Amino acid sequence: MTIRRPAPLAVLAALPLLAMAACGDNDRDRSRPEATSPANDEASRLRQSIESATFTPPAPDTDTDTGSGANATADSSGRGGAVSGELPDQARPDPAMVRVQILLDRSRFSPGIVDGLGGENTRQAIAAFEAANDMEVDGELDAAVFDRLTSGDTARVLSDYTITEADVAGPFIGTVPDDLADMAGLETVGYTDPLEALAEKFHMSEALLEALNPDVDFGRAGQTIVVASTGQPALDGKVARIVIDKAESSLRAFDADGKLLAFYPATIGSGEMPSPTGTHTVRAIAPRPNYTYDPSRVSYGEGGSKVIVPPGPNNPVGSVWIDLSKDTYGIHGTPEPAKIGKTASSGCVRLTNWDVEQLADAVEQGVTVEFT
Template structure:
């Protein structure tokens, strides 16, 4: 809400304008969806919780159709239960109907494992990761990457005159634990769909890597701890990425990276590319 107000020149804490715009853009907040046949390829109820056993799998799938549909429509299973009832949600089958949030679905089946390269326009953009507000803000370029001084009060307006059109997107994020956050300016090094993930217990606990013989290679998929997309930075081992637990975004801490919900993470290649500056504050 605050980012939308900044981009459009309204007081930061004003809900009136954003609610009016939202109701106009999406008159009906709920919709009816059909469980697609493709869900069969992405759900495996036997997916283990043990990292050692996960490393033997080919894909980190969803564990249920309910989880598949929840992420597809940008929510969690608990909210689907609120809308549809526990019995229906836990007994979902292919081609069943379900009430869901009226959003553009996250279609995991369209991802191909692409590797994204430099882009003349997108590589010039600037990202500000605010670890206190749990937001990642995307700007056209550094000169307009202004952070508002919220100490001036809830009715503060953007420093720029009028709307800040340089602010093009904002996503909720989960930053790393304070002791592992790497503040400063970095650049995007690589961006890839369906990354595998190296499980390193020492790195997660202490921030220091252990020998390769003590790590496990976790396969790609929506339930990978790094989600369906990895956007690595020039700071080794640190990046913006998806998550296996979208309900924790903005509410928990990660080991050191910047986590987004998978449905937001997949949008990163349309906004930034290798070369983009990422400023962690």
Template sequence: MATLLAIFVSCAAWAEETKSKEVTPRTQAGIEAATRLQVFLDRAEFAPGKIDGRYGEFTVKALQLFRQSHGEEMKQPEKPDGAPDVSGLDLASVEPLFTDYTVVEADLKGLGAVPESVPAQAKLKALSYETAAELIAEKFHMDVDFLGELNPGKTKDIKVGDKLRVVNVEPFDLGAVKDLKPGSELGANDIEDEGKGKDEPVTTKTAVKVDTKSNMLSVLEDGKLIAAYPVTIGSEQTESPVGDWKVRGVAKMPNFRYDKKMLSKGERSDQFHMLKPGPNNPVGVVWIALNKKGIGLHGTNSPDAIGRSASHGCVRLANWDVVRLAAKVKAGVPVAIH
């Protein structure tokens, strides 16, 4: 852990230092190089966050953790959004970098506006994607604006049969979430019930560690770092619970009980709204319950916000990342939040 801590401190110092430096102008070659690195890291499950063709903070953190997992060190880039050292990486394996995706009828089914007010949301049968561009961007782990950059003039009115240029990653399939095989499964309504789920001994050596300063979650197997994902942690008002916890189970496509008092003060009330499942549910498509009431690792309806302190005490990941995390854990797996 000393090495991990050193990496996180180094990243934090670099981010602070580079705030006042001039950002490197973007070129087509630079965009493709940054995208290639992001796709390489995403495939390795050292996730850089939403893929946007930039050498951002989480791309650098993911690269450092990837190198650390291979016993290597990395120097910080001299400029924000500047190219890091990629020597020794098999970036040639990311070929082709981009691929064409043909829009199918299923992509356009079930789309619908999501109102801002929670009472109005509670009246909906599902909290679905609002636009086809949002769906396709999430399917390919992309920033929706970057999808627009790659497809100028094509993302405002997407139709069946349209071909869109996307990055070459393993697609996130919303329909396949129901087929996810976590070690221990909870029902859609069980995410806040502390007593449910199995309290069984750990039969694997998997461990999850969340660093609240770096906003990175690491997965270890037999003490070896095998994956890392950027996260959003609790805000100053509702901080994530520092301590050592355990996974109780995994709920797929969960409902969310929106209780303002519970979210702000940690106290359950009888004034609440039940929000139906969907990618635009506040807890996303997967809830990994911890053995602390109302606290879990979960997805999000706002991948753009990953990395900011905005969650209500929980730990939030992009939907495509939380699904990958859920496949690695089961009841009893330790989760350290520090």
């Protein structure tokens, strides 16, 4: 699906957040399925391996570049032909990589989606972590990086989570339409199903969530599942300056004293539709934005009629729009977190929904945005 820039005036008309169903106790079984099947036995071993993972140098003839969650599997959603709880051999998560990605996420050096597969976003996050910690910068996961991450954060990287009534309340839309006109006919562009919602809540690929929790009905409240303990708390201060590196496909947020608050992988424009240049400012922040395609105001697309798509996490601009002083440009979320940094945009800066939400909470009108 092509992501198009919205017209800010329409985007800023964000719809109010709908009240979620209250969480509450019920009489349903809250226990995780016992490890009585091969799939559950394998999941139990994977969980233990992630928590106890140590760094082991790869064999000399081993290709350690596993790609990314977007291209290492047949389907980046984790549903490409794999039975629930199973992964094709080429997409099996590396326990040490899962641990590292979660620790990077908690340190605010976002690897994007946590999938245990590594890839360019993880390399960029490691490089940013190395630079911030005065280490040799090469973006490679080695013993020094692993030791620094694990010694600085000794808390468990997986945690139990009980699915709530709110998690399964939806609304879920089944399939996200490809056509904007069809999308505009929806009341909200919600998650496709509870699996997608839960995976995004914990910054995970659906494949990894299923591998950790085989035989689970993610649409049933009361079940306890194992998830990435990302947490990703609020940034340590207010953002005063944002630097967007086009060559690196990244966004860095700094406070007024120049301290790095966060690093995020990003999708930034394309050759045909480049992002802005120079310095701009944040004009406004819109949670749950709608998306407007107005052919009279933009230079991309195939003409047609004006279309307004309602809010929702699978809206073309995701869950948040940070409007820039450069008209029709912004920093926003995405319906496809596994593709961050691997595809093109129509000139805007695209982050995962959870990263842009964290950034937006620390950004105010007038913050400087530099494109380099």
